[in-house]
Amino acid sequence: MNFKIYQKYITVIFLKNFFVVFLSLQFFYLGLDLMQNFKKLPDSANLQILYALYTFLNAINYTLPVSILFAMIMSKFHLIRSNELVAMYAVGVSKNKLIKPIFISSMIITIFYIGMNFTNFAYSRDYAHNILTKSTLINTYKNLFLKYFNNYIYVKKMNPLKKEATGIKIFKIDNKDLRTIIDAKSAKFVKEYWVLKDITIVNKPNVLKKDVKLSKVSYKKYKALKGFKPKIIENIYEGKSSFSILDAIEAINLFLSQNVNIAKIKATLFTMIVFPFFAPLLSLILFYYMPVSNRFFNLAIVSSVFIFISLISWAVLFMLVKMSVNSVINPELGIILPIILIGFFAIFLYRKNR
Numbered sequence: 001m002n003f004k005i006y007q008k009y010i011t012v013i014f015l016k017n018f019f020v021v022f023l024s025l026q027f028f029y030l031g032l033d034l035m036q037n038f039k040k041l042p043d044s045a046n047l048q049i050l051y052a053l054y055t056f057l058n059a060i061n062y063t064l065p066v067s068i069l070f071a072m073i074m075s076k077f078h079l080i081r082s083n084e085l086v087a088m089y090a091v092g093v094s095k096n097k098l099i100k101p102i103f104i105s106s107m108i109i110t111i112f113y114i115g116m117n118f119t120n121f122a123y124s125r126d127y128a129h130n131i132l133t134k135s136t137l138i139n140t141y142k143n144l145f146l147k148y149f150n151n152y153i154y155v156k157k158m159n160p161l162k163k164e165a166t167g168i169k170i171f172k173i174d175n176k177d178l179r180t181i182i183d184a185k186s187a188k189f190v191k192e193y194w195v196l197k198d199i200t201i202v203n204k205p206n207v208l209k210k211d212v213k214l215s216k217v218s219y220k221k222y223k224a225l226k227g228f229k230p231k232i233i234e235n236i237y238e239g240k241s242s243f244s245i246l247d248a249i250e251a252i253n254l255f256l257s258q259n260v261n262i263a264k265i266k267a268t269l270f271t272m273i274v275f276p277f278f279a280p281l282l283s284l285i286l287f288y289y290m291p292v293s294n295r296f297f298n299l300a301i302v303s304s305v306f307i308f309i310s311l312i313s314w315a316v317l318f319m320l321v322k323m324s325v326n327s328v329i330n331p332e333l334g335i336i337l338p339i340i341l342i343g344f345f346a347i348f349l350y351r352k353n354r
Contacts, residue, residue, distance in 0.1 A: 006088060011101040013078055018071035018109070025063040030056050042135040050137060054128035057121055064113055065279035068106045069310040072283040075102060076290050077303050085292060095353045099287045106280040114245075117272040122244040123231075137161070141234065148228055149258060150174065160230040163189040168196060170224060179204055182224065189230055193223040227254055243268050267324040267331035274339050278317055281339070284346045286310065288353060
């Protein structure tokens with residue numbers, strides 16, 4: 001037998017089942033959400049379309065891993081029902097060779113999903129929530145007061161989408177003593193810096209150094225607050241756990257130097273990078289425990305059992321993720337450790353069936 005032919009055949013069956021299950025779950029999720037929140041939607045048709053789009057994208061976080069597991073189960077039982085699985089075993093195709101195309105396909109899908117979390121896709125839930133509750137895609141924040149290293153920052157108004165702010169005051173502290181006040185009419189975040197415009201800088205005299213002069217300087221432009229991204233500011237102010245992968249990494253690096261608790265951000269980062277791999281690994285494990293022939297089993301009952309196991313496994317892991325994000329347990333224990341254990345068990349079964 002030409003192994004490339006059967007690998008392509010199994011891959012096509014898996015991908016067909018995956019897209020059928022994935023799209024079905026996606027539209028089911030979207031339909032339920034629209035039915036539940038229809039009366040809360042804004043009157044604008046554009047916002048309604050955007051809400052449906054971002055809700056559809058947000059649903060991927062929940063439906064993608066389940067779709068991979070269900071597609072593997074459906075593909076395996078398709079081969080069992082048609083007796084193609086027994087025929088492949090009879091001509092010398094091993095279990096490892098059979099699961100390989102499914103595992104590789106599911107890993108590619110998972111890696112693509114992780115790649116999406118580098119983009120604004122990671123904020124789909126926030127965008128949908130803003131449209132539903134405030135009839136706007138991006139909130140405009142007023143009267144923000146934040147701490148950044150030794151600086152205390154007041155922002156009269158900020159638009160995270162445009163990366164613009166007005167009415168900014170920066171209070172620089174040195175050894176608990178107010179040293180400098182920077183007052184800017186407006187600012188825009190450009191290449192890791194806030195570019196302040198129409199600035200007045202007031203330097204307070206240092207009494208200990210017998211400096212009694214109050215200096216005041218004006219500038220047209222002035223760079224400050226390196227790395228303090230608008231999205232990071234928004235998430236801090238709102239207490240959200242939504243970050244893209246890049247923003248989460250930058251936020252961790254930023255807050256580590258300020259001795260701020262980063263457990264919540266780490267949990268979000270691990271959820272986007274590590275947690276998605278549970279679906280390909282668990283599908284590999286389930287494959288080895290599924291029957292070879294339908295002669296001694298009721299396929300309807302057996303398939304239901306494996307679907308139930310998949311859902312229970314996903315629910316337990318998802319619960320651990322939520323507990324980690326809410327700082328109930330350590331994110332390394334709640335997210336990374338279970339995936340590592342599943343990975344080791346999958347490798348054990350793969351080596352056992354060589």
